[in-house]
Amino acid sequence: MNWTGSIDYHLLEIFPFFSHQLFLATVAADDAPAILNGVLLSLIVIYLASKIGAEVAKYFEQPSVLGELVAGAIVGISALHLVVFPDSGFAGSSSVIIQFLQLITNLDPTTLDRVFAAQSEVISVLAELGVIILLFEIGLESDLRQLKQVGSQAIVVACAGVAVPFALGTGGLMLLFNVPAIPAIFAGAALTATSIGITSKVLAELGRLQSTEGQIIIGAAIIDDILGIIVLAVVASLAKTGSIDVMSVIYLIISATVFLVGSILIAGFFNQSFVTIVDRLKTRGNIVIPAIIFAFIMAFLANAIHLEAILGAFTAGLVLDETDARNELDELIKPIADLFVPIFFVTVGARADLGVLNPAIESNRAGLLIAIFLVLVAIVGKLITGWVVFGQPGINRMAIGVGMVPRGEVGLVFAGIGSASGIIDKPLESAIIIMVIITTLMAPPFLRLAFGKSDEPPTAATEATID
């Protein structure tokens, strides 16, 4: 509320009765209008960037997440300085939005820095809620039954697609680039997860969702997502304890497994009670609020047992996907995800300083070499997975390998978390983002090439599954 903080002090003389309370309100709420203005302006910039980025990406037949990321890099510290954060070492005066606020409201420098800090805090929490809601939605889209159908091939592809890029990436970074163990493991982990969203959308656009190759890719991508989250939890907890402790790795794998499997086992019971509760509720938000409460409780619990908030949110989605309220919930979560998730992708892009990849600056060349190395490992490590498929003589192994190449959400989560915690440095973070951008960019055209001339032309039914 614009005016809450700007009550003139002569009000104190007019209403002595209220002076104490007014003083408290003035102290506490002085920055409130500027903070709300800053948040509104930041969200306007973030949403404009995300929509323009997504539409430009769509125009070039690329996934919209790619456009949001690039648009974030454009409005962020790499270029326009509209969306910047204090934890990158920036002062309030370096934010164009804060400069604009100062222009229209005449803030003094101290207030300006406080407003900058508070506004950044709010946007950061909104971005964190964004990734929690994203993983909740990915959980809702993942399907245990689909997983069982594609069976053992999908599991083998997923495991190879996690192990090979992780081993090649981590080993290569340590041996070739002398990167310390934990950032190398972090970067290696960022190479593991296939983007279920991007892959399934591309397959649908090519009309190949129902092919054997398509089924294996989707199944493997789903398992990959879960493995990627476990790897993320393991790596994150490694970073937390500060050293590689085998017992804590085992503890984490067990607690991640117990948490995931336990949640899925109680899903059958929970299915009934969730539907019973939802059916009894008669007021607005009868489905979406209980679902969000469940997601936030699971996110908090996962955090409390030293896993990740996003793992809890993903599991909550997986559990609710088993309930009869699934289809309705899918529809209701979409606009909420549309509102929250872009904040995450745009701020991840905005935090990435692409300037460190400028080859004209000598100190950047190591980062560029790392980026080239990561891209190669990312492609080779996933292409190989096509050749581990067994018992399918005539299968298009190249198509499966290419289908596993696009990284996405989880890769970016690694980059964002690694950077926010200071585990990975800027060149390595930017190299990971470049890797995600390139693997995501190359997937659609190369997947089309790998499938060759269509022996199974797209039908209306498969086209309709395009999101």
Place this chain on the structure above:
Amino acid sequence: MNWTGSIDYHLLEIFPFFSHQLFLATVAADDAPAILNGVLLSLIVIYLASKIGAEVAKYFEQPSVLGELVAGAIVGISALHLVVFPDSGFAGSSSVIIQFLQLITNLDPTTLDRVFAAQSEVISVLAELGVIILLFEIGLESDLRQLKQVGSQAIVVACAGVAVPFALGTGGLMLLFNVPAIPAIFAGAALTATSIGITSKVLAELGRLQSTEGQIIIGAAIIDDILGIIVLAVVASLAKTGSIDVMSVIYLIISATVFLVGSILIAGFFNQSFVTIVDRLKTRGNIVIPAIIFAFIMAFLANAIHLEAILGAFTAGLVLDETDARNELDELIKPIADLFVPIFFVTVGARADLGVLNPAIESNRAGLLIAIFLVLVAIVGKLITGWVVFGQPGINRMAIGVGMVPRGEVGLVFAGIGSASGIIDKPLESAIIIMVIITTLMAPPFLRLAFGKSDEPPTAATEATID
């Protein structure tokens, strides 16, 4: 992210290369996991309270907003101390959620207060975004064409329903209770607005939406909403400049009118361009993101020209209600409003210290007397409006009067804003909330009484309009 802040300092020895960056991240992100945990726990409490409150209210055939408000008072400073704010003069140690966080994460007292401040900041901004989205949705539900049909009777009822309670309330508070002018005007203004949501829902439940009385009530409630927002803007700006300045009142009425009428006049043009833009967008969120960008821009502009963010959001809703994307937008905004709006109502309830209305404490008796006075004025001031209707000889004047009685969203907005800015003191704020609760509570049974035995039984068509 739970672990971002808890990187041990011995990491600095292991990775000297990262030490500077790690130090920055540690300083900046030290509280981040605790803040996210605090926000998650606060949202879980707020959503549980809102849902339980809404369902209990529904069980007693009362509007759900009433239940959310009462539930907020229960989890707030009046009782459970789960949702408390530093601007009420509370320290972090008085928040049960912060105490719980300390129990599981061992925060030191300084960190605890910082986490409490930051978490409260985030929840406050979410509540402000909640009221912005609420007024955007009310704008979407309001309909200029419906307004024109019910015509002059609705305008007369609305104007009388604003003028009489405002004059009686403000005058009475100043003359009988010696309340200073600005808080008296604030409380008087809080008496003006009829709740369009509550009134239309009650009429639908009684099957009286299509009756002449129903049409007049709905039309008057819509005009009332707009008048209430203009009154709010005027009163808010009066509070801002600190004195009653006729020129600034005229400026505000003109700028409010120009802003509203100007926005509505360009709606015809905007209708076309908004639909053209939405039709061209091919990525997810193609309707909801442009609509939210428009609402946030209008909210920011209204703020910038010294009106209210909520007036901008309401106008944005009114304009978009004229577009062809209306119905789809209505559906998409619902889950978003379901998620954001309860944060506003629950925190309004949580901030209200109902303890000041305890008659056992002598200093409270003035506040209780004010509450009784406000309730009487609120009822009498609206009942009168039934008798200003002209040219409708056989009309049920009592029903129209009773239909205008329920206050709601806008009344609570006044209470929340007045309290946050320190313009009104706690007894007056609580008196306003008691007034809103009682007028809202009495509407459904008394409206049923006023309509008497149904001469026009509810039909399936009118029942279907129940939200």
